[in-house]
Amino acid sequence: MGGTEHLTVQREGATLVLTLNRPEARNALSLPMLVGLYDGWLEADADDSVRSIVFTGAGGSFCSGMDLKALAGNGMAGEEYRDRLKADPDLHWKAMLRHHRPRKPVIAAVEGYCVAGGTEMLQGTDIRVAGESATFGLFEVKRGLFPIGGSTVRLQRQIPRTHALEMLLTGRPYSAREAAAVGLVGHVVPDGTALGKALEIAERINSCGPLAVEAVKASVYATAEMTESDGLAAELTRGWPVFDTADAKEGARAFAEKRPPVYKRA
Numbered sequence: 001m002g003g004t005e006h007l008t009v010q011r012e013g014a015t016l017v018l019t020l021n022r023p024e025a026r027n028a029l030s031l032p033m034l035v036g037l038y039d040g041w042l043e044a045d046a047d048d049s050v051r052s053i054v055f056t057g058a059g060g061s062f063c064s065g066m067d068l069k070a071l072a073g074n075g076m077a078g079e080e081y082r083d084r085l086k087a088d089p090d091l092h093w094k095a096m097l098r099h100h101r102p103r104k105p106v107i108a109a110v111e112g113y114c115v116a117g118g119t120e121m122l123q124g125t126d127i128r129v130a131g132e133s134a135t136f137g138l139f140e141v142k143r144g145l146f147p148i149g150g151s152t153v154r155l156q157r158q159i160p161r162t163h164a165l166e167m168l169l170t171g172r173p174y175s176a177r178e179a180a181a182v183g184l185v186g187h188v189v190p191d192g193t194a195l196g197k198a199l200e201i202a203e204r205i206n207s208c209g210p211l212a213v214e215a216v217k218a219s220v221y222a223t224a225e226m227t228e229s230d231g232l233a234a235e236l237t238r239g240w241p242v243f244d245t246a247d248a249k250e251g252a253r254a255f256a257e258k259r260p261p262v263y264k265r266a
Contacts, residue, residue: 002043004081007036008058009043012199014051014206016044016104023059026113028067029096031081038095041102048265051210052202053102055125056109056195062134065116097124098150101221103214105205109198110134111191115173119184120149123158126217127201128185130176131194136184142171157224159183209247209263215239 003009008019018040020027027033044050057063085091094100096117101124108125115137122128122136130136138155140147147168155164163182167174176188189197205213219238223231242248246266254261 002036002039004032004036004039006030006033007040009036009040011050012054013203014049015054015199015202016040016047016050016052017054017056017199020057020063021059022067023057023061025067026061026064027057027059027118028064029117030067031085031092032078034092034095035081035084038091038100041094041097041100044104045102048210050104051206051213053104053106054109054195054198054202055106055121056198057111059112061112062108062110062114063118063121064113065118065139093149096121096149103218105202105213105217107198107201107205108185109194110136110176110185111194115139116147117149120147120151122184123150123154127198129187129189129194129197129201130179130185131191132176132188133191134176134179134185134194135173136176136179137171137173138168139171139173141169207260209242209245209251209261210265211245211247211263212242212251215242 001009001011006020006022008021010017010019018037020033022028022030022033044053090099098120105127106125107127107129108122109129110122111131111134113135114122114130115135116139119136119138138147138151151168155168159182176185179185180188187197215238219235222238223234226234247263250263251261
């Protein structure tokens with residue numbers, strides 16, 4: 001199992017848990033962290049025994065954004081990490097889910113700070129749980145910067161445009177309750193329990209047919225910007241093949257026999 005000095009990778013049953021691990025820096029993004037993240041997304045997709053991914057942060061914070069000094073490699077990143085970035089200049093965007101979408105469902109478990117690059121990465125996840133004291137926000141304009149991790153494109157597609165523009169143009173912090181009210185997160189739970197709730201959701205996903213889950217996720221994203229008629233046609237091309245799988249037959253058999261299904265990705 002992978003990981004780096006700033007990212008831990010663990011298994012919880014059929015769930016791969018990726019944990020940003022620079023608590024002393026509120027999990028600000030470093031080059032080792034980004035390399036580990038990208039490798040983690042690839043590991044999850046390559047391993048058929050992984051059915052879901054939980055993405056979280058250590059030490060009571062999710063992510064406070066970019067650490068520009070660390071990304072410049074001021075002694076915090078080994079040569080192997082700098083070599084990876086040279087070999088793939090797009091690696092940091094893939095790690096941040098700007099230029100990469102895992103085929104397995106990604107559930108974010110947020111505690112504490114989830115701001116700037118943290119809020120940008122959050123938009124690349126599928127299901128989001130926040131502790132009640134979590135803080136969100138895109139602070140870039142307050143510093144004369146641009147939220148180039150995808151927020152000017154994605155945020156308005158995920159929450160109402162008026163709320164997206166207010167978040168983008170004011171650079172103010174948002175509480176977990178505010179984030180839930182505008183639709184940025186789906187669950188607000190007591191502090192310290194976001195990971196547990198995310199794992200609970202992951203386990204529900206893991207109990208479903210993996211081929212069906214992956215096809216449903218792919219269809220949702222592929223049809224998001226299509227007209228309804230085009231989207232419905234595209235849905236059929238992804239959906240019908242699922243009915244021909246052995247897993248679909250197993251699901252029906254298990255229901256009839258009143259037992260849990262045993263899916264084999266076939």
